Amino acid sequence: MDYLFLLSLARTTLFLITISYDIACEYSRNIWSRMYKMPSWLHIPDSTKIRFRVPKFHLPAHVAKCWAPFSFNFTKWVGRTDGEGVERNWSWLNRITRCVSMMGPGGRWDTLDDFCNYHNWRKTTGAGTSVVLHLPTALIDIARRPIAPEADPGHPGMHHPSPCLPRLHGKHANRAPWDRERLGETGCRVGE
Numbered sequence: 206m207d208y209l210f211l212l213s214l215a216r217t218t219l220f221l222i223t224i225s226y227d228i229a230c231e232y233s234r235n236i237w238s239r240m241y242k243m244p245s246w247l248h249i250p251d252s253t254k255i256r257f258r259v260p261k262f263h264l265p266a267h268v269a270k271c272w273a274p275f276s277f278n279f280t281k282w283v284g285r286t287d288g289e290g291v292e293r294n295w296s297w298l299n300r301i302t303r304c305v306s307m308m309g310p311g312g313r314w315d316t317l318d319d320f321c322n323y324h325n326w327r328k329t330t331g332a333g334t335s336v337v338l339h340l341p342t343a344l345i346d347i348a349r350r351p352i353a354p355e356a357d358p359g360h361p362g363m364h365h366p367s368p369c370l371p372r373l374h375g376k377h378a379n380r381a382p383w384d385r386e387r388l389g390e391t392g393c394r395v396g397e
């Protein structure tokens with residue numbers, strides 16, 4: 206598990222990575238001492254900050270001391286993420302249960318691997334489309350969110366009420382604010 210985890214992140218150039226895992230509370234314990242026992246080419250760069258969190262559906266089943274430290278809700282930049290994306294694979298795999306139940310262990314393993322790989326491929330290649338579809342809804346949600354007194358003033362979702370909000374229903378309602386600004390429709394930036 207450590208090998209796979211570190212291999213996927215070794216040589217990353219990202220500054221911040223949030224790991225969502227059902228038992229991240231357990232897995233993250235002593236992760237760095239375990240990492241330094243591995244070959245150096247598997248070490249995550251010091252410049253990369255790693256945050257471990259537990260998916261929202263799973264977290265209530267943990268003991269209370271896990272709730273706040275591993276909650277997405279209390280984590281900057283990912284508060285609205287549920288972290289359960291990987292579980293949505295099950296509805297896809299349900300369709301092949303009758304086939305794999307008749308297979309031997311090797312065939313079942315290969316078939317599940319194929320379907321999981323295909324699911325991952327569709328997710329990767331569809332990421333751009335997904336962002337385009339969901340970004341307008343997210344921006345409206347950001348604009349409507351009330352100010353939290355303790356909120357980070359630098360967070361784009363923490364400024365409200367937004368003078369941009371009424372304009373979201375206009376001619377370029379589905380365009381991102383930076384595109385609408387470029388088009389001269391509004392002088393507002395996200396969060397202003």
Ligand SMILES: [Zn+2]
Pocket residue numbers: 228230231267268271
């Ligand atoms: Zn826990």
